[in-house]
Amino acid sequence: MEVIVPFSTDRPKSRLSDVLSPDERAAFARAMLDDVLDAVKGAGGEPRVLATDTVDVDAPVTVDDRPLTDAVNAALDARLGTEERDRSPESVAVVMADLALATPAALDRLFAAGHDADVAMAPGRGGGTNAFVASHPEFRVDYHGASYLDHRGIAAEVGADFVAVDSHRLGTDVDEPADLAEVLIHGEGRAGTWLREAGFALDASGGRVAAVRD
């Protein structure tokens, strides 16, 4: 199955700007992307990076500088078909590039759920949409805000069966400084290594465990 991995090369991870410089954010975002690509391949998926600009990665890349929703919907048009064109029964997955805890086992569960429902979706904390598999030809996306709820609504509108995939690993997108602790605790790939080498460590002195830099 083709797995689209959206990736913004333009000022990535701006919500981490209090703790990482622009160059560091670019390097950390790239480490997460490489981890996600490895996890997708480990789960038997065929990743395709959908990037805002050229990027040199170990996967095919499609460059589309439109906003996220438009770019992903264009990719879904190409894979799932539209009412005007022949419909393809093939499923397609979309997995965000900031899922630093993603593992082949976690993605296996998502992909398996996609065999049993027209849309199988892993929500992110805060109501976002971290990953999904769709086989329904009319399912399209509308990201940002509580997009998980919007996507449930879109699935209902087009008559697609929907199943939620409850996964800590796929539910943890790395957006804010507090999320970095999750990467230090559970990350098994390049992103965790990158953070440790950049001087981040866990600190439990202030109540909830946090990632702090020496």
Ligand SMILES: Nc1nc2c(ncn2[C@@H]2O[C@H](COP(=O)(O)OP(=O)(O)OP(=O)(O)O)[C@@H](O)[C@H]2O)c(=O)[nH]1
């Ligand atoms: N192709 C594409 N990918 C995007 C775009 N915006 C975000 N992404 C990717 O979509 C996923 C979720 O992104 P967000 O967390 O919403 O945004 P971000 O740019 O990573 O981070 P912030 O600047 O902090 O919002 C990540 O994999 C991003 O690389 C876009 O306009 N086009």
Ligand SMILES: C[C@H](OP(=O)(O)O)C(=O)O
């Ligand atoms: C793309 C967006 O990501 P977030 O802003 O929730 O990280 C969403 O999941 O709708």
